[in-house]
Amino acid sequence: MQKRILIVEDETAIRDMVAFALRKAGMDPVHAADARIAQSAIAERVPDMILLDWMLPGMSGLEYARRLRKEDLTREVPIIMLTARGEETDRVNGLDAGVDDYVVKPFSARELIARIKAVMRRTHGDEGDGVVELGGLRIDGAAHRVYAGDQTVQIGPTEYRLLHFFMTHAERVYSRSQLLDQVWGGSVYVEERTVDVHIRRLRKTLEPYKLENLVQTVRGAGYRFSVTP
Numbered sequence: 001m002q003k004r005i006l007i008v009e010d011e012t013a014i015r016d017m018v019a020f021a022l023r024k025a026g027m028d029p030v031h032a033a034d035a036r037i038a039q040s041a042i043a044e045r046v047p048d049m050i051l052l053d054w055m056l057p058g059m060s061g062l063e064y065a066r067r068l069r070k071e072d073l074t075r076e077v078p079i080i081m082l083t084a085r086g087e088e089t090d091r092v093n094g095l096d097a098g099v100d101d102y103v104v105k106p107f108s109a110r111e112l113i114a115r116i117k118a119v120m121r122r123t124h125g126d127e128g129d130g131v132v133e134l135g136g137l138r139i140d141g142a143a144h145r146v147y148a149g150d151q152t153v154q155i156g157p158t159e160y161r162l163l164h165f166f167m168t169h170a171e172r173v174y175s176r177s178q179l180l181d182q183v184w185g186g187s188v189y190v191e192e193r194t195v196d197v198h199i200r201r202l203r204k205t206l207e208p209y210k211l212e213n214l215v216q217t218v219r220g221a222g223y224r225f226s227v228t229p
Contacts, residue, residue, distance in 0.1 A: 002028040003120065006047040008038045008064070009082065010056055014105075018051060018082075021109035027116075035059040035067075046073050049116060052099070054083035054090075062097050069098035069156065076144075076157050078119045082107075095197040100158055121185060132167045135214045135227040137206075139164055148209035158183075159202045166215065166225030175222040199223055 005022050009015045010033045019029035030047060032038035034057050041047070050068065054061040061081060068074040081094045084105040091102045100119050103112055132139040138147045146153040146163065155163065162183050174182070176192040184194075203212040216224050 002026060003048040004028045004030060004045065005116070006030045006032060006038060006041055006050045008032045008035065008050060008056065008061065009053040010034060011053075014053075014082075017109065018112065021113055022116075024109075025113045025116075033057075035064045038064070042073060047077060049078045049080065049120065050074070051080050051082055051112075051116075054081060054085055054094070062093060065094070065097040065099050075154060076160075078157055080115060080119060091191070092193065092197060095194060096201070098156060098201075100156075118185065132164065134167050134170055134225075136209070136211055137163070137167065137214070139167060148206070148211060151209065153205060153209065155205050156201065158198055159205055162198055162202055163225075166223075170225045170227070173218045173221050173224045179223065195223075 005027050007015050007018050007022075007029055009018065009031075012033075015031055015033075019031065022029040030041050032041050036058065038050075052061045052065060056064065059067075061083070065079055065081065068077065068079065078101075079099040080101045080103055081099040082103050082105060083090070083094070094102050101115055103115055130141050132141070136148060137153075139145075140147070141164075144160070146155050146160065162179070165179070165183050176195040179195050180192065199215060199217075203215050206212040206214065213229065214225055214227065216226050218224055
């Protein structure tokens with residue numbers, strides 16, 4: 001089945017260019033000029049991915065990304081931010097809002113398709129269909145769900161993959177570059193700072209269950225998942 005990609009972009013020329021590239025790559029593009037129209041499209045059918053422009057009329061892409069991450073329908077839908085804002089602080093703000101990748105304008109259709117496929121691989125890839133339990137957490141791979149005790153943990157797709165890797169490689173220290181290779185994939189260009197952002201998001205996800213300390217910082221070395229303080 002074709003992957004349905006929702007393009008939320010108010011500039012018609014960019015929207016049309018992206019849609020053409022998606023069709024050529026065998027995907028099914030859906031257009032939305034603002035957050036309101038995007039919500040209607042999502043209500044009709046939840047997309048496999050959202051391409052979200054930062055500068056939108058009415059509600060910024062950054063604000064809309066935060067809203068999407070809070071809603072049940074779209075919490076786990078991958079988001080790529082499209083923007084002319086390429087400063088590090090802007091990229092970090094986007095990642096903090098819950099986006100999975102960040103493409104700076106102007107971009108080529110080839111680069112965008114490569115980024116889409118890379119995000120699809122790491123967010124819809126196979127993390128195993130077994131059950132992993134450790135430190136009060138349980139991952140049901142077949143259902144793609146995380147539980148803290150008997151409570152379901154609402155978790156984003158990248159944080160899910162990061163947690164799954166940690167829980168299946170517990171007590172070992174991994175550097176940022178090693179985590180990028182293992183969780184994001186060695187063929188994908190992602191800055192090491194991205195790891196720190198997703199570690200913060202993973203800890204914030206676990207905080208309501210008082211399990212955030214399972215993800216530990218090892219000064220000068222990286223991160224590890226450990227049940228030992």
